[in-house]
Amino acid sequence: MIKDIAMIGKKSTVIDPTRNLRQRKLTQNIAFTFIWLAGLLAVAALLFIIYYVIKNGMQVIDLEFLTTRPAGGVSGKGGISTTIVTTIYLVILTITIAAPLGIGTAIYMVEYTSDLSGKKGFLGWLVNTIRTSVEVLAGVPSIIFGLFGFAVFVSYLKLKFSLLSAGLSGACLVLPLIIRTTEEALLTVPKSYREGSLALGTTKWQMIFDVVLPSAIPGIITGIVLSVGRVIAETAIFWVTLGGSYRLPQNLLSSGRTMALHVYMLASETRAFEKALGTSAILIVVIIALNLAINISSRQFAKKFSGK
Amino acid sequence: MARELFEKKIKQIQDEILLLGSMVEQAALDSVTAFKNRDIESAKVVIEDDQNINDKRFAIENAILILLATQQPLAHDLRLLAAMLLVANELERMGDYAKGIANNTIRLGIVDLPIPYRDIEKMSELAVSMLHRSLSAFMKEDIKQAVAIPAEDDQVDELFNKCYRTIVSGMIANPATIDDASLLLWVVHNLERLADRVVNICERTVFIKSGEMLEMSGSDDEIDLEM
Amino acid sequence: MIENNTENGKIKISVSDFNLFYGKFQALDNITIDIPANRITSIIGPSGCGKSTFIRSFNRMNELIPSVHTEGKIFLDGRNIFDIDAVELRKQVGMVFQRPNPFPKTIFENIAFGPRAHGIRDHRILEEIVEKSLRQAVLWDEVKDSLTKSGLALSGGQQQRLCIARALAVEPEVILMDEPASALDPIATLKIEELIQQLKEKYTIVIVTHNMQQAARASDYTLFFNMAENRAGYLVESGKTTDIFTNPKNELTEQYISGRFG
Numbered sequence: 001m002i003k004d005i006a007m008i009g010k011k012s013t014v015i016d017p018t019r020n021l022r023q024r025k026l027t028q029n030i031a032f033t034f035i036w037l038a039g040l041l042a043v044a045a046l047l048f049i050i051y052y053v054i055k056n057g058m059q060v061i062d063l064e065f066l067t068t069r070p071a072g073g074v075s076g077k078g079g080i081s082t083t084i085v086t087t088i089y090l091v092i093l094t095i096t097i098a099a100p101l102g103i104g105t106a107i108y109m110v111e112y113t114s115d116l117s118g119k120k121g122f123l124g125w126l127v128n129t130i131r132t133s134v135e136v137l138a139g140v141p142s143i144i145f146g147l148f149g150f151a152v153f154v155s156y157l158k159l160k161f162s163l164l165s166a167g168l169s170g171a172c173l174v175l176p177l178i179i180r181t182t183e184e185a186l187l188t189v190p191k192s193y194r195e196g197s198l199a200l201g202t203t204k205w206q207m208i209f210d211v212v213l214p215s216a217i218p219g220i221i222t223g224i225v226l227s228v229g230r231v232i233a234e235t236a237i238f239w240v241t242l243g244g245s246y247r248l249p250q251n252l253l254s255s256g257r258t259m260a261l262h263v264y265m266l267a268s269e270t271r272a273f274e275k276a277l278g279t280s281a282i283l284i285v286v287i288i289a290l291n292l293a294i295n296i297s298s299r300q301f302a303k304k305f306s307g308k
Numbered sequence: 309m310a311r312e313l314f315e316k317k318i319k320q321i322q323d324e325i326l327l328l329g330s331m332v333e334q335a336a337l338d339s340v341t342a343f344k345n346r347d348i349e350s351a352k353v354v355i356e357d358d359q360n361i362n363d364k365r366f367a368i369e370n371a372i373l374i375l376l377a378t379q380q381p382l383a384h385d386l387r388l389l390a391a392m393l394l395v396a397n398e399l400e401r402m403g404d405y406a407k408g409i410a411n412n413t414i415r416l417g418i419v420d421l422p423i424p425y426r427d428i429e430k431m432s433e434l435a436v437s438m439l440h441r442s443l444s445a446f447m448k449e450d451i452k453q454a455v456a457i458p459a460e461d462d463q464v465d466e467l468f469n470k471c472y473r474t475i476v477s478g479m480i481a482n483p484a485t486i487d488d489a490s491l492l493l494w495v496v497h498n499l500e501r502l503a504d505r506v507v508n509i510c511e512r513t514v515f516i517k518s519g520e521m522l523e524m525s526g527s528d529d530e531i532d533l534e535m
Numbered sequence: 536m537i538e539n540n541t542e543n544g545k546i547k548i549s550v551s552d553f554n555l556f557y558g559k560f561q562a563l564d565n566i567t568i569d570i571p572a573n574r575i576t577s578i579i580g581p582s583g584c585g586k587s588t589f590i591r592s593f594n595r596m597n598e599l600i601p602s603v604h605t606e607g608k609i610f611l612d613g614r615n616i617f618d619i620d621a622v623e624l625r626k627q628v629g630m631v632f633q634r635p636n637p638f639p640k641t642i643f644e645n646i647a648f649g650p651r652a653h654g655i656r657d658h659r660i661l662e663e664i665v666e667k668s669l670r671q672a673v674l675w676d677e678v679k680d681s682l683t684k685s686g687l688a689l690s691g692g693q694q695q696r697l698c699i700a701r702a703l704a705v706e707p708e709v710i711l712m713d714e715p716a717s718a719l720d721p722i723a724t725l726k727i728e729e730l731i732q733q734l735k736e737k738y739t740i741v742i743v744t745h746n747m748q749q750a751a752r753a754s755d756y757t758l759f760f761n762m763a764e765n766r767a768g769y770l771v772e773s774g775k776t777t778d779i780f781t782n783p784k785n786e787l788t789e790q791y792i793s794g795r796f797g
Contacts, residue, residue, distance in 0.1 A: 192636035196698070199594060200649040200705055201626030210652065215639055311794050380748055382780045382792045519782030 050284055057281035060274050066282075070246040070262065077272075080279050082248045086163075086256035089249060090238070091231050093167035094174060099224055101171070102178030105130065109179075110186040111208050138176040145173045146237035154241055161243030162253040169241045173234070174227035181226065185219020186212060218298045225294045229287060235260045259283050314379050318388065321371050322447055325392055328364045328399050329443040333436050335361065335406035336502060340432040343413045343495060344425055354410035361403035368396045387519060391512040395446065398505045402439070405498040412491045419488050424474045428496060431467045434460060435503040442509045446516075454513035457506065458524040464503040471496040547572035547709060547739040548593060553607035554767075555588060555597065562588050564767035565607075568758060575731060575740045577750040577776065580760035581791065585768025586743045589760070590711045593741070594628040595621045611709070626653065629707035633714040635694035637686030637701070642678055645686045645697060649705040664704050672700035673730050692723025699730065703738075710734065712742040716749065728753040747792060751780045759788045 064079060071078030113127045149169025159165045189212050197207040213220075243255030244265060257265070259279055266276035335354055342350035372393050375381065381389055438460050445453035472493065479489045507524050514522050548570040555563040563585045570576050578586045588597060593611075597603045598621065609616045616624055637645050646665045655661060665682070669675035674696040678684070686697055695715060702710060712731070716724035731740055731753055744750050750757055757779045759771045772785040783789050790796050 190636070192632060192634060193638060195596065195599075195632065196636045196638065196701075197648075198599070199596065199625055199630040199632075200652065200701065201622055201624075202649075202652040203622055206652050210648070211638055382747065382751065383783050383789050385793050386781060
């Protein structure tokens with residue numbers, strides 16, 4: 001025992017902490033600098049775009065702009081009232097179609113078959129197929145969904161250029177997104193909640209509906225809101241399914257024009273470039289407002305359920 | 309590898325009990341020798357040394373309490389530690405018996421009395437031998453040995469009865485000596501009780517091994533009334 | 536206090552030649568044992584010997600794992616649990632888990648969850664049930680003024696008592712506890728042990744524990760499980776807790792209890 005105590009005073013280490021400290025710190029500083037620069041660059045680019053659009057579009061924005069409908073023509077007369085309404089209609093329709101389907105699929109994949117993906121048999125194959133398809137579709141360019149929509153909804157089902165065609169196509173577009181985010185949200189619900197519920201004698205559906213879903217709502221809503229953003233921002237897909245009418249849509253089979261489409265049309269068919277920028281400015285404001293709304297409400301939601 | 313420290317500590321306590329046992333054996337033998345030789349100085353030494361026996365007993369008890377608190381012993385370990393507590397107690401009482409004999413040696417002084425020295429010596433030799441072997445059986449957890457020893461207590465009891473009769477006859481023959489002769493009774497009584505306590509140690513040995521409490525031969529009566 | 540040696544003789548759960556497999560791997564080897572009613576039975580044994588798997592068989596939670604299949608019978612009050620609907624069984628056999636797992640809902644909602652799922656809608660009745668369950672779990676006094684607080688805002692020990700209250704709210708007959716105090720500090724642990732003692736009057740309790748002293752302190756009967764190289768989890772010895780911990784019959788039990796292995 002006494003021998004051990006005598007050893008304490010001596011330096012027995014092989015590794016000297018100051019050996020390559022300067023070099024390591026230098027490497028770190030270089031790396032951090034690059035990272036900061038990259039971040040700043042990205043932010044700068046974003047801010048520049050927003051600044052340019054808003055500065056140049058501001059001039060055309062007034063109450064009249066927002067409340068009159070587009071009047072067509074090479075000089076791009078009129079405002080954007082109907083486009084705002086059409087955008088809203090389209091968003092609601094798309095989400096109404098895509099959300100139940102997407103959430104339902106995700107629930108099926110996570111709750112009813114999650115343990116089967118490794119297994120053989122039809123269900124295992126089905127789950128793997130669904131999962132792969134979702135991955136693939138998530139990366140498909142929207143114009144392809146547009147062409148698909150044109151071929152199936154507009155032509156074959158004879159729905160013509162309409163809200164319905166556009167809504168159905170849009171639903172296909174955002175479906176993978178909703179499925180994926182809902183799946184993620186469901187997977188983050190701890191297994192212990194599920195076990196806790198079943199141990200109380202609930203049925204599986206009660207467990208899903210009363211415990212898992214409420215817990216996963218923030219994530220699901222994120223997915224839906226991302227989809228909303230996607231719908232608002234898309235042009236190509238609606239270009240070939242919605243048509244370009246600047247009239248207010250009367251029913252599901254009416255054609256119409258979204259704000260993003262209007263920007264494209266103003267920029268490509270008229271000389272009213274400032275009006276295009278003006279519309280873009282409104283679009284950007286709407287998207288920023290939407291994101292803020294999501295962030296605030298999901299934080300509120302999370303606070304409510306995780307305890308103060 | 310498991311519980312090395314614990315086992316080491318138990319072994320230490322066992323060694324201490326063996327040590328205590330030999331101190332008690334020595335005290336018993338010395339007290340009887342002093343008694344035989346009417347050696348008051350030696351008797352005084354026995355009385356002083358009893359303090360060592362008491363101290364050691366408390367040290368053992370303390371060590372066991374610490375182990376109980378810190379090691380949470382169960383099953384066999386628990387029975388062993390509990391038994392050792394009791395054995396330490398028995399040994400300390402036996403030390404007191406030796407001290408009692410020494411005390412009476414001093415009180416008797418050089419008084420002239422008929423004393424059955426040989427029987428008393430035999431009693432003490434037998435009792436100490438029983439003690440020695442019972443402690444060895446205790447340490448080895450040897451049930452066979454532990455079960456065999458209590459029978460020898462009968463021999464001690466017989467010797468006790470014999471001495472008792474001798475001493476009482478002496479009292480009847482010479483009533484003036486009753487005071488002093490009764491001290492003699494205490495001496496042989498202490499030796500008889502010492503042997504009884506050895507039987508208790510044997511009972512504990514069986515308990516450690518098998519978990520059963522067995523009452524072994526011989527009553528704990530102070531005086532065997534069958535005369 | 537000297538334990539009353541007479542048994543009330545009633546058996547709540549009876550296991551007969553029970554084997555459990557994960558696919559080809561055998562986890563439980565021919566278990567046969569009776570669990571007495573209104574007593575606390577603890578299950579001890581080294582890690583991985585199948586203790587948790589065993590009690591999860593009582594409420595058929597093992598069936599959530601698809602590769603599991605079983606042989607043998609388990610009877611609850613004489614009825615084979617594999618003949619009862621699993622959902623119905625789990626109302627009668629409740630479970631408390633190792634890590635407290637309150638739902639991300641209010642305290643009230645956590646406890647009302649079970650009764651609601653079973654069809655009770657009247658709010659007054661739910662309030663009664665919530666209060667009764669919290670009282671039984673010795674948590675009422677601490678939370679009665681904050682029932683709308685989130686269940687996750689409680690301390691670890693309180694959360695576990697909340698989970699116990701939640702299990703009690705559906706009025707089970709058996710409560711299974713899988714190391715209920717292992718994630719808690721010593722004071723919370725003692726509170727849970729006291730609580731369990733009070734509960735055994737009305738319920739049959741089976742508790743898996745790694746903590747020998749807890750099994751010794753808090754249970755009436757003890758089952759010792761072990762596993763060997765070529766053998767799945769098996770029952771080595773069972774008996775009254777006082778006997779097992781002072782004088783076990785099996786050498787392996789002796790060694791495990793004295794900390795010589797496991």
